[in-house]
Amino acid sequence: MLASETSNEGRETVSVENRIKEIYGELLEPRNPVRNPELIVKKLREEYRLLVDVDLVRIVVASFINGRPVMFEGPPGTGKTEIGEAILTLWAGKKAFLLPCSENYDEYRVIGDFHPLMALKHGFSEASFVPRTLLAALVLGAGVLVDEIRRSSEEFQNMLLDIIDKRRIVVPELKKVFKNNDIGFQMIFTSNPEDIAQNELSDAFLRRVIRIKFNYPDPKKEAEIVRLRLNAKARLSSTLLAMMIEAANKLREKAMHKPGPADTVEWAQLASRIAELRGSSKVEARDVLEAGRVVLTKRDEDADDVEEILAEFFGRS
Numbered sequence: 253m254l255a256s257e258t259s260n261e262g263r264e265t266v267s268v269e270n271r272i273k274e275i276y277g278e279l280l281e282p283r284n285p286v287r288n289p290e291l292i293v294k295k296l297r298e299e300y301r302l303l304v305d306v307d308l309v310r311i312v313v314a315s316f317i318n319g320r321p322v323m324f325e326g327p328p329g330t331g332k333t334e335i336g337e338a339i340l341t342l343w344a345g346k347k348a349f350l351l352p353c354s355e356n357y358d359e360y361r362v363i364g365d366f367h368p369l370m371a372l373k374h375g376f377s378e379a380s381f382v383p384r385t386l387l388a389a390l391v392l393g394a395g396v397l398v399d400e401i402r403r404s405s406e407e408f409q410n411m412l413l414d415i416i417d418k419r420r421i422v423v424p425e426l427k428k429v430f431k432n433n434d435i436g437f438q439m440i441f442t443s444n445p446e447d448i449a450q451n452e453l454s455d456a457f458l459r460r461v462i463r464i465k466f467n468y469p470d471p472k473k474e475a476e477i478v479r480l481r482l483n484a485k486a487r488l489s490s491t492l493l494a495m496m497i498e499a500a501n502k503l504r505e506k507a508m509h510k511p512g513p514a515d516t517v518e519w520a521q522l523a524s525r526i527a528e529l530r531g532s533s534k535v536e537a538r539d540v541l542e543a544g545r546v547v548l549t550k551r552d553e554d555a556d557d558v559e560e561i562l563a564e565f566f567g568r569s
């Protein structure tokens with residue numbers, strides 16, 4: 253159904269803005285924006301169960317105020333996507349849009365395109381235009397998490413930067429410029445520079461984004477992250493948890509697939525569930541071993557390293 257307005261002459265007009273509100277409005281879950289770094293950190297922990305340093309949030313907030321997009325760069329599983337999405341949502345007071353990148357993404361896929369049958373009937377008009385994520389975010393003043401930017405083409409990257417610089421989107425076929433000065437409209441890019449078979453980012457791109465490095469947390473912080481996330485009932489001792497994190501760090505040096513905190517969390521969670529299902533209220537080394545084998549071996553090449561490191565820490569069974 254189209255959002256239509258009937259003008260004085262009784263001629264039907266359809267606006268892209270109204271259609272965007274109709275299609276995407278419900279997804280926004282409006283709330284009060286949170287723009288103070290300390291408060292954002294508090295909400296991230298309490299609402300999203302994400303542990304984030306205030307220094308990082310402060311840089312993001314300062315960049316947004318300066319009208320600059322931010323890029324989170326670092327290894328997989330270090331929270332880039334989840335943290336980015338949550339910060340954008342808190343900042344705008346609206347749920348952020350997620351844009352996963354792929355090689356063949358172009359403006360039609362993210363701004364909008366024309367419905368072929370509608371275009372036959374109405375021509376290239378607002379009635380036949382199907383708005384997509386990025387245009388919706390601009391019109392609604394919401395944030396956009398552009399995930400894995402290295403998987404996109406250089407043209408695509410430049411198009412995104414141009415939009416954020418000028419805070420406008422031009423759709424030539426409609427002879428229309430969409431503008432919005434709502435500072436809720438922001439972008440965070442994520443990128444993993446170690447991912448092979450990915451494109452280099454251009455100098456033009458790097459010049460215009462604020463790059464923030466993500467890395468593996470230190471063991472104390474990683475333990476805190478696992479505790480924040482763990483919700484199985486079986487109790488995991490601090491000693492076992494510390495051993496798991498040490499083992500994960502060893503694998504980060506050796507294995508092809510380097511486990512991130514996301515994997516450590518998954519590992520602890522699975523070990524606790526296995527203990528629970530055994531009817532035990534306490535996680536034991538054998539649960540950690542069993543869970544570790546499946547969570548940490550993402551590739552066959554790593555199986556021997558995983559086995560060796562697990563045996564060293566948790567014995568063989």
Ligand SMILES: Nc1ncnc2c1ncn2[C@@H]1O[C@H](COP(=O)(O)OP(=O)(O)O)[C@@H](O)[C@H]1O
Nearest residue numbers: 301302303328329330331332333334513514517
């Ligand atoms: N700082 C953190 N606070 C809470 N959980 C974290 C944190 N860093 C990583 N995680 C774990 O990783 C998951 C998110 O990883 P994700 O955002 O997909 O990482 P990336 O995008 O860097 O690959 C969370 O669900 C959680 O299990």
Ligand SMILES: [Mg+2]
Nearest residue numbers: 332333399442
């Ligand atoms: Mg990610």
